[in-house]
Amino acid sequence: MSLKTKKLFNIYEKLLKLYGLQGWWPLIDFKGTNPTKTGSVQGYHPGDYSFPRNELQQFEICIGAILTQNTAWPNVEKALLNLKTINALDPKKILFLEDKKLKQAITPAGYFNQKAKKLKLFSKFYISLKGKTPAREELLDVWGIGPETADSILLYAYKQPEFVVDAYTRKVFGPCFDEGFNSINSDATYDDIKLLFEINLPRDYKLYQEFHALIVEHAKNIGKK
DNA sequence: AACCAGGACGTGA
DNA sequence: TCACGTCATGGT
Secondary structure, eight states: OOHHHHHHHHHHHHHHHHHOOOOOSOOTTSOOOOTTOOTTOOOOOTTOOOOOOSHHHHHHHHHHHHHTTTSOHHHHHHHHHHHHHTTOOSHHHHHHSOHHHHHHHHGGGSOHHHHHHHHHHHHHHHHHHTTOOOOHHHHHHSTTOOHHHHHHIIIIISOOOOOOOOHHHHHHHHHHHHHTOTTOOTTOOHHHHHHHHHHHSOOOHHHHHHHHHHHHHHHHHHHOO
16 A cells, blocks of 8 residues: 555545545435534435435436536525426426526526526436446536536446545645645646546545545535634 | 635636 | 636525
């Protein structure tokens, strides 16, 4: 086991001890519980990596990944609930939904003009997959799907071992990159950081899911003070 | 009352 | 390539 591997596992264990299992990705149709969460956000399922269990849950995760771009999750949840209320949490329904109604439903998540376009384009793409797992490059070719959204979709909706890098990852690991991981500094690119994790950790989607969720939880906590 | 959230795209240099 | 502006609502 390399030094970097040991360091990453060490950090993972510390975060796990601090915050416990996170149970990402949250699903609005699943009434899970997670004592580390507060507020209205439900549907986390700590320790259960069997989700998504059907195509609708899978699609919901994809839509959530798009809606949460630069947006706090509680706002996304409101948008998802609105879509569910009008029975539109489904690729075909979204594709044929009036623009005005779609934008109205997702208003709480912000950027509703851009995101309405993104949801329609992704729905079309999702239908074209016919149940197949998309390649990362295919996802990136879809307008509105960048590296983080693509990796979130692959990791949480398709259980693919793609490590997700976000602003929180940089916040938490920035100092570590400068000190202990001397091949990568804090201005490393998205792919640099992604590869650091993927090269030095076993390709395990459960580990990647939990690690990323823990990083987000930790980043939120250190941001408060 | 600013500030920022689980980013991505378009533009000009 | 890369730095910067844009997109928009809701919570603190």
